[in-house]
Amino acid sequence: MFDKILIANRGEIACRVIRTARKMGVRTVAVYSDADQNALHVSLADEAVHIGGSASRDSYLCVDKVINAALKTGAQAIHPGYGFLSENAAFCDACAQHNITFIGPPKSAIEAMGSKSAAKQIMGDAGVPLVPGYHGEDQDPQVLRNASNDMGYPVLLKATAGGGGKGMRQVWSESEFDEALAAAKRESLNAFGDDTMLVEKYLTQPRHVEIQVFCDQHKNAVYLFERDCSVQRRHQKIIEEAPAPGMTEALRSAMGEAAIQAAQAIDYEGAGTVEFLLDEDGSFYFMEMNTRLQVEHPVTEMISGQDLVEWQLRVASGEPLPCQQKDLTINGHAFEARIYAEDPSNDFLPVSGRIAYLNPPKESEYVRIDTGVVAGDEVSVFYDPMIAKLVVWDEDRDRALSRLTKALREYQLAGMTTNIGFLHDLAACKPFRAAELDTGFIEKHHALIFRPMPELSTFDLALAGLYLVLSQQQQNEQHRLNRGDATSPWHDTSAWRSGEPNQQSFHLQVEETEHRVVVIHDSSESGFYQLLVNDQVLKAQGQLNNHEMAVNIDGVQLTAHVAQHDEFYSVYRSNQVHADSTMQFKVATPDLGIDDAHGAAGSLTAPMNGTMVALLVEPGQSVKKGDALLVMEAMKMEHTVKAPADGQVDTFFYKAGELVEGGSELLAFNVSE
Structure with missing residues (x-):
């Protein structure tokens, strides 16, 4: 076993790895950016090394800086967490060149699954069922459009290097294709430095069910059952549960064996997740394989009784898997709800700011909270806006769901907008209680979830x-x-x-x-x-x-x-x-008759702190209501600002690449008479 490891990540996953390593007697090194100087993971670790500026490209994504931090502190291994460098083959290779163990799969496995197109080809050759689609190298927009027309709409555009919903767009008709493709390519290039796309037939009522797999260096492999991750917004999961409702033993076994088949096809080692689309008729199709630990891994831990981070450390150090398939059993039911700094009523737009007050539910054998923040911390514009993962367990789904809604009612956080109320209303609505799940759940039940605010009593x-x-x-x-x-x-x-x-x-x-x-x-x-x-x-x-x-x-x-x-x-x-x-x-303070209003009529303001990505029209150009005017990016998500009415753009106040403060005027707009 390692004596010291470095965690090349931040937030709740860094805190989680540090706590597990401490339990195992392994010392830890944290890395941090300017924005994270006083972060929780820094205080928890035995040592901490500053690696650069607040933007992830200046710190957490810098391979050389992370490697140097490990060499400087004598860390024998690096745990990449999830996100940042966790699925970066070049980083894995750099670790090997410096005789540092990468706690994850080999470089070849990351490369094989790093391209969604190549992954589809490998899985097809291995006999894993695939969704119909185009995964070719020719990226001419006309080729992609023709493939979409041939398979029939709706289709799903996906970045081949993507993940987490980035570089992904649903296209419902040919008329939407060009704008959707441009947006998906732009977002993918910004997030991954690669705008290569694939196109798949979009299933209208699928469930998103994934299988947790684990492989060691001795050719042993197991699956730790399934998670249902169907409830999503912006193609990102927000509530996950295990086991999947309605799962039969026969289907679980078939999907589990297919997942192991997929992992063994690329000589996998460590923790991985094979994601499937499960159709209404019980058919399932390979979507992608995440060559890392997933954000939602705690629900698997809660029902299996296993510590998957400990498994990662043991497997990376050369030990065999702690269990065989026959030793693994399901106990009870678990949910995970992701607490985000975002505004569900405004298309889930991320927000930033300070957590002024924080009083989460009390943790117990039934309630677990994975977080990397404390009261007073800033949720920065530079990183993903997830604040915490609220995880609950009980003997069956109904009891676990009751614990989830109760814990969400008890979750007290003030100072910024969050999705806590939204999560509660989603989990409490009748279709969710009845497990009527699919990836379009939020849109389908919008009226039930986004209910009017209760009247003030x-x-x-x-x-x-x-x-x-x-x-x-x-x-x-x-x-x-x-x-x-x-x-x-x-x-x-x-x-x-x-x-x-x-x-x-x-x-x-x-x-x-x-x-x-x-x-x-x-x-x-x-x-x-x-x-x-x-x-x-x-x-x-x-x-x-x-x-x-x-x-x-x-x-x-x-x-x-x-x-x-x-x-x-x-x-x-x-x-x-x-x-x-x-x-x-x-x-309220007395009204002294002072009018501090300013003439903002005819202007549009930034809905958040962020970066200007693209200006989509020219000054002086006439536009129609709903036309896209510009694109901003914050917290890894794009937001398109559209014309509020027919009119003309007079002046843009920012250029592409410039930082924009939330509330700032973006452009002057003249409404048509």
Whole structure:
């Protein structure tokens, strides 16, 4: 076994590898960029080496810098995690040249599966079933278009060097083909430095089922069952589960054997995932093989009881697989939900910013959280916006699903937009509970998942008003103790006034609406208040201990957590039904008649921090509503800005390649009369 390994990655996977290595008595070295100087994985590792600027091309993607860090610290092996250099054959080769063990498959296997076109050819020759498609070397757009026309729409354009949904577009008709091809090639070139494409027939109701395989250096191979990853957005998985619902033993065995067949066809070693499309009739087709550990590997660990990172280290050090196929069994059911910094209501656009408050569900044998962030961390524009993986397990699917929705309701994160509420509503909707899964699930059930936000209740406003009063008391009590003058009348918090009721008035702003909450100190009962909200009077009492508040409002008892971030407060109730029913408010300041509005009419602004990728029209050019004007890229995803109406582009304010701050004006646009 290795004495010291370097982890050539960041975030939750780096933290996970460090913890497993520590358990095995293996020392660890982390690498970090400028943006990650204070990251969690840096503090967890035994050593950490700075390798460059914040952009991944200046740090995590630099083969020489990672290799030098390993040589400098005496690391005998490098764990690549997933993403970055994990499927880079040149990096694998560089490790070998410097006598460093690459914890992953051999270079030849990475190269074989690195091109989706070549992989299809190898799998076809090995007898693994394939989806009909064009995987040829001729990349003339007319050749690709003709292949699409011949197989019939819809088709799927895919980058041969791609993964994670990058460089991928669905095309539903020939009229969409040219624009989709240009976008897919551009995104692929930006992400992988290669814009070679393949075209496949797009199955309209497939499930995405993948098989976890493991091979050692002694020609042993096993499959650790399957994961259903059908629920996706932007062709990226967001909820995974194991085992796959409705899977028969016969189909599981057939898919498992096909996966091992695929791995053995390329002399594979280590952890790998063979991804299949499973059609309604039980037919399955090879999609691709990921020559690394997958983001969703925890669900496999939860149902199998195996630590796949430990397996990786043992296999890379030359040990045989810890188990044979007959020793592996499925126990219970597991889900993984990926917590992202993104706005589901705005086409899942990534967001960046600071995590002002973080209080995740309590971990146990049923709940596991893999993360690389803590409260106060920045979610940077430079990397994938995943914050954490919430993993749950129980004896069967129904129980595990109940744990998932409960944990999502309990997941408290403030300071930035996330997909937590969306994930909860997806997991709680009837079709998901019934396991009616396919890769178009979100689009098909959009109305069920994207339900209207719950109306703000009088109870929520009363809760906010009570918190403000109790918070004042808590602060004044602390001030009293610090000053040592406990009897001073200046510390009184009863809002006493001569000849008037003891009351305080708060103006709370929730989104764009202002609400008045009056808190009257009840002189007849100590510790009780009357709250006047929306012409209703509620009786309340409460106790505040730091961020946690125990309250009784009109006989309803509950616990709430209140997070203050910047000028906002977020209130999380213990009895909230939906994960996104958290109320966020701020105390409104008086309107002094100052108008800070500026004339932004006729302009379009950047929806996020990012980089300008391409300007698609010329200044002065007339466009129609919905025409694509420009393309921005952030957090590995492209976003196309389109014309809001018929009109004319006057001026672009940024050039391709320039960094753009979220909210900045991108162009001047004149609407047609």
